[in-house]
Amino acid sequence: MVRMLYLTLKEAVKERAFYSTLILYLFSLFIYFIVNDFTMFEASKVMFTYSLSVTEFLTLVLVFFLIFSFLTEDLNKKTIEYLLSLPLKRMDYILGRVFGIVFSGIFTSTLMLSGFVILNALLFKEFKTVLFLQLPLLWVMMLLITSLAYFLINASKRPVLISFIILFIYVIGVNLDDAVQFIQTKRAENIPLISKFLVKSAYYIFPNFSFFDMKISLSYGLSIGSGHYILVLLYGLIYSFILILLSILFFQKKEIK
């Protein structure tokens, strides 16, 4: 597993997407000063939120690109066939790819947020280390997305389709909380019962990515509660663990045509 993970990391840091993300990050640092100039109230808090949002956005974009790139290499160019002929367990392939992508994301997100925190400290004389609490949430979110992608390779050998499905699930997962809250309001009285049932079902089936968003609370210094924080992390870890376990089980029986 370690060798597969190392291979994935080595490939990831040589990916164009990796360098493109770093260039976008530099560009976002430039935008940082423009946003700061235009902000009239609570500039520091706005910039803290900006730092967390950019870090999350760029890291997730990188993870999506890496997933797509590895799936294209392995499924379309058939490197999976060669990899599985090597002295590797099928489980090692899944774990190596998933954790290789996640570790690339961990490295990039830590680097990006550290840059922002230093910039914030220089500009606002406030060394806001509490922002780093968003990182474990982001890492678990990446793990969840990557596990989902490698769970789906058991069902499809089309990287575009897999990427589209994970993007779709991500969009649903991010908006789940809002949707559930909406159907409980008076304004949703006219919505058919079946639609409400579908939303509630989705709430329990799809991974709820909205749980991982604590950017505003962290930026504005609101209490998030350590119990809630740990529960959210556990939710993501358990969900990912189940997905990885199922991926490995199905992948043992998968034929590589």
Next chain:
Amino acid sequence: MKIVEFKEVEKSFRIKDIGGPMQKVLSGISFRVKKGEILGLVGLNGQGKSTTIKIMLGLLFPDKGNVRVFGSYTHDVKIKRRIAYLPENPVFFENLNAVEFLSFVGGLRGVNSKKIKDTIESLIFRVGLQGSEKKSIRKYSKGMVQRLGLAQAFLGSPEFVILDEPLSGLDPLGRKMAKELIIEHKNKGKTVFFTSHILEDIEDMCDRILILNRGKIIKEIERNMLLNKRLEDIFVEALNNGADAVSHA
């Protein structure tokens, strides 16, 4: 001693992904690969050569019959460590260079970590990739990728090498080099199984040849049978007889 044993192996695929009819690709093939021999598998396109190799490697599972490699199933990592494989039209990890790629493969095959650098260096020289070893594989030509594929196949001197069209895309010098590598490997007492469309290559190197047609092994040829007759003639004759047999049935 037998390295591989196929017993009455059958394999079918769906023509379309979901709900389509099944097509039989292998119809109960049986053969053995003996230790220290070079065994060639020939056949027209789409007759089941690659499927046979994939079953041998544990990438596909037979519908019926039994497959044993070194007396066991291929998904066992200990067994896989004794096998090397060169796919047809290989694509390797394009972001890596040749040294990084071969180090990865050598590490998995358990090549001595102290010797791995020298082993890789000598193999790179042997396959004629010196000067390009630090270049990204993405920038390699088809022939260079094939040379790299041969280097990885013989890295760590595995006991059993499976080569799917190993000479494809190589220039005359490359073909000569590849043939020498295969013969040298056999001379070390190792076993080679390979497929090729080019009958001359098979004829030059193989101790035994199997002709696969419509999912069946229709002829087994020993090397001494080639003293009086060319492989091409035997091949065409076997196909015609096989076709006759099928049409009569």
